[in-house]
Each structure stands twice: as structure tokens, then as C-alpha cells.
Amino acid sequence: MIKIIAIFFSLILISNCSFNSNSRIWNDQKNEIEQNENIVEIFGTKEVATKEFNSNISIDFSDTAPQNLKYNNFGSYDYKARLEKVEGYRFSKFNSLDGLNSKPLFLKDGLIYFDKKGALLRFDQNSKVIWKNNFYSKSEKKLNPILSLALDENNLVIVDNISKVYSVNLNTGELNWSKNNPYPFNSEIKIHNESFFAIDFNNTLRCFKIIDGSECWNLATESSFTISNTDYSLAIIDNQVIFNNSIGDITAVDISSGLIIWQLPTQSSNIINQTYNFKLSNLVSDGKSIFFSNNRNEFYSVDIKTGSLNWKNDISSKLTPIILDEFILTISEDGHLFTIQKEQGNILRINDIYSLYKAKKRKDIKPEGFVIANNKIFLTNNNGHLIVINLKTGKIEQIKKIAREKISKPYIFNQHLYLVKNGTIVKYD
Numbered sequence: 001m002i003k004i005i006a007i008f009f010s011l012i013l014i015s016n017c018s019f020n021s022n023s024r025i026w027n028d029q030k031n032e033i034e035q036n037e038n039i040v041e042i043f044g045t046k047e048v049a050t051k052e053f054n055s056n057i058s059i060d061f062s063d064t065a066p067q068n069l070k071y072n073n074f075g076s077y078d079y080k081a082r083l084e085k086v087e088g089y090r091f092s093k094f095n096s097l098d099g100l101n102s103k104p105l106f107l108k109d110g111l112i113y114f115d116k117k118g119a120l121l122r123f124d125q126n127s128k129v130i131w132k133n134n135f136y137s138k139s140e141k142k143l144n145p146i147l148s149l150a151l152d153e154n155n156l157v158i159v160d161n162i163s164k165v166y167s168v169n170l171n172t173g174e175l176n177w178s179k180n181n182p183y184p185f186n187s188e189i190k191i192h193n194e195s196f197f198a199i200d201f202n203n204t205l206r207c208f209k210i211i212d213g214s215e216c217w218n219l220a221t222e223s224s225f226t227i228s229n230t231d232y233s234l235a236i237i238d239n240q241v242i243f244n245n246s247i248g249d250i251t252a253v254d255i256s257s258g259l260i261i262w263q264l265p266t267q268s269s270n271i272i273n274q275t276y277n278f279k280l281s282n283l284v285s286d287g288k289s290i291f292f293s294n295n296r297n298e299f300y301s302v303d304i305k306t307g308s309l310n311w312k313n314d315i316s317s318k319l320t321p322i323i324l325d326e327f328i329l330t331i332s333e334d335g336h337l338f339t340i341q342k343e344q345g346n347i348l349r350i351n352d353i354y355s356l357y358k359a360k361k362r363k364d365i366k367p368e369g370f371v372i373a374n375n376k377i378f379l380t381n382n383n384g385h386l387i388v389i390n391l392k393t394g395k396i397e398q399i400k401k402i403a404r405e406k407i408s409k410p411y412i413f414n415q416h417l418y419l420v421k422n423g424t425i426v427k428y429d
Contacts, residue, residue, distance in 0.1 A: 311345030369409020
């Protein structure tokens with residue numbers, strides 16, 4: 001009788017532990033099953049995905065493709081690619097090249113960036129400083145703050161990696177307001193109507209009012225035991241803010257209330273201890289799906305409405321993918337250009353961009369980012385090189401040495417190409 005009672009209580013305990021729908025372990029297993037059902041396997045092994053495939057076929061792309069900055073969908077730009085240097089915007093050099101990951105804020109008549117002590121600089125189109133202001137104390141300046149910038153009409157909003165959030169008048173450079181956050185920020189900024197959004201190191205998405213910096217709401221997701229070495233990404237689609245965090249969770253939130261609509265864990269629970277070297281690409285959307293990848297050989301397509309997996313592929317990349325019509329393009333950590341069917345996830349072509357480098361040097365070269373303009377791909381590397389690639393054929397057309405060390409990903413604005421190297425933003429016709 002005692003044995004029967006013991007067995008009965010054991011079954012109850014197992015049932016309660018195994019079938020708790022709120023358990024992350026159970027959710028991970030469920031998601032893994034769902035993912036396996038939706039995977040379109042292109043290659044039998046991961047090693048094959050790093051080799052060229054259909055490298056000699058030509059693919060016709062549209063000369064231009066629509067852009068949507070809220071979706072992080074940069075499409076194709078209009079840039080003639082003469083690559084003639086015309087201007088240099090100078091600032092004091094960063095102590096760490098991590099500052100190069102911050103995007104300059106481009107204006108019709110110039111741009112805004114910052115220096116190693118966190119001073120904001122507004123340049124005119126001739127690279128002259130219109131105003132320069134620093135809103136940090138002496139002790140804060142020594143921390144070398146890294147800033148993320150966004151513009152709402154005539155007001156800049158700024159978050160940084162030392163926990164400050166503030167607003168500055170675009171025309172005068174004067175401070176509108178300043179607040180302190182409980183944690184440093186490590187994300188881009190997205191603006192929607194009268195609010196803006198950013199993610200802090202504690203994996204918390206925060207909504208602020210532009211007018212005074214007061215917090216509308218915040219949503220905390222699961223935090224990790226280590227600080228991530230990657231920037232988090234947000235996309236605003238209809239009434240949702242969709243964002244990633246340091247442990248690979250993708251979360252969709254109602255933009256008004258901050259309530260979760262859906263959440264998709266993409267990594268097992270052991271990632272919590274390993275986030276420093278875990279790197280994610282920006283989230284990119286076509287309005288129906290979210291596309292993103294990581295440096296763990298995973299490229300995802302996820303349905304926006306439900307958070308369910310459309311497909312998954314073996315591609316290792318931290319770069320922002322680019323959508324061109326029915327295609328997606330990305331470049332892997334080891335320098336392979338992938339052309340993928342957007343709907344099905346099938347890989348159509350793989351070109352080895354780094355084949356020009358000797359094996360000994362190649363292992364240390366990593367891509368920083370790329371843009372597309374007029375059927376050309378502009379790719380930057382951590383060795384200071386800019387590579388121009390023919391979009392249709394995937395073949396290299398030009399290699400240009402910009403610096404001796406890491407340079408930023410390329411930016412195109414008003415038919416000019418910009419590259420950030422330490423101490424200078426270089427502008428090309």
C-alpha cells in the first residue's frame with residue numbers, strides 16, 4: 001500500500017514539473033519541436049554552407065528597393081559610387097573602437113556625432129562645427145560614454161552606456177532635459193509619435209516621452225549573468241515594438257501598453273552564462289516577417305503576428321541583412337555572401353568574398369557591415385578595407401584601403417557614402 005501511495009505522489013510531482021506551460025525548459029522544448037517542423041534544410045552539414053554554391057550564376061535585382069527605417073529595412077540606395085573623398089569630419093579619437101558602432105545622425109545640411117568624452121558636435125555640410133556641447137561631469141567624461149542618437153523634429157534624444165538619457169535642441173545645442181536610468185543602455189533608439197524606445201543592459205525595453213523624458217512604461221525580459229557585447233535592436237511595425245535581448249529572445253510588445261503580444265526564445269537556457277560572445281544582427285522586417293541572425297550559425301525568419309518560425313538556416317552572421325524584393329542578402333562571419341529566397345529560405349547563391357585573402361590573414365578579418373546601391377554592395381572589414389561587389393554576379397569589383405584598423409559599416413545619405421574611422425568621419429562622392 002505504501003509503495004502504491006509513493007508511486008501515486010511521484011506521478012503527480014512529475015506531471016507538475018514536466019507540463020508547466022510557464023516553464024522556460026518546457027517552452028524551449030516546444031519551440032525546438034516547432035522549429036524542426038519549419039526548417040528548410042538546404043545543406044546536409046554546416047561545413048558545406050561555408051563553401052561557394054552557384055557562385056557563377058547571375059541574379060537580376062531591382063535597381064532600387066523601398067526603405068523603411070522603422071523596419072530597419074534599408075533596401076537599395078541611389079549612389080553612383082565614384083568613391084572620391086570630399087570631406088572629413090574630425091573629432092577626438094575614442095580610446096576603444098567600440099564607439100565606431102554608433103551611427104552618425106545625418107542632416108540635410110550636415111551631421112551630428114560625438115567624441116571620446118561624450119561631447120556632441122554638430123557639423124555643417126562643409127565639415128565646420130556649428131556647435132559643440134558636453135553635458136557630462138568630469139567623472140562621467142572619464143568613462144568615455146558611447147552615445148546612441150535619434151532626431152524628432154528639432155529635438156535630439158540620446159541614450160548612452162553610462163545610464164543617462166537626455167534631449168538637446170538641434171538648433172542651439174542646449175539641453176532640454178536629462179534623466180538617469182537604473183542601467184546603462186546598449187541599443188539603438190526608435191521614435192514613434194511622441195515617444196521613443198531603447199533597451200538597457202538589464203534586457204529591459206523602456207518607453208520614454210520625448211517632451212520631458214518621463215517613462216511611459218517598461219518591460220523587463222530575462223536577464224543574463226554576464227554583460228552582452230552586442231547592441232540590441234528594435235523594429236516598430238504597426239502597433240508593435242519588436243526587439244531582441246542578450247539571450248536571444250525575440251519579444252513583440254503592444255506599443256501603447258507595453259504588454260507582451262508574443263515571445264520567441266531562440267537559445268537554450270545555458271546561453272544566460274555565455275552572452276558576452278553571443279552576437280545578434282539587427283532585426284529587419286518586410287512588414288510580414290522579422291529576419292535576423294547570430295554568430296551561432298542561425299538565420300531566422302519569424303512571423304510578425306504569431307511569433308512562429310517560418311524557416312531557419314545555417315548562416316553565421318552578426319550583420320544587418322538587407323531585403324531586395326523577394327531576396328535577402330547577408331554576409332557571414334567568414335566572408336561569404338549569401339543570396340536567399342525571402343519566403344522559402346532557400347539559399348540560391350554563395351560567393352566567397354574573402355577568397356582574395358591568404359588563409360593566414362583571412363582568419364583575422366571580419367566584416368563590419370554592408371549597404372547596397374545601384375547594383376553594388378559596399379562591404380567594410382575590421383582591417384580597414386572597403387570592398388565593392390557586383391550585386392548581380394557576386395564578384396569583387398574594387399578594394400579600397402580606408403584605414404589601418406577597424407572602420408564602421410558604410411552609410412549612404414543624399415548620394416554620399418560615409419565611413420567612420422577613429423577620429424574622422426570620411427565623406428565620399
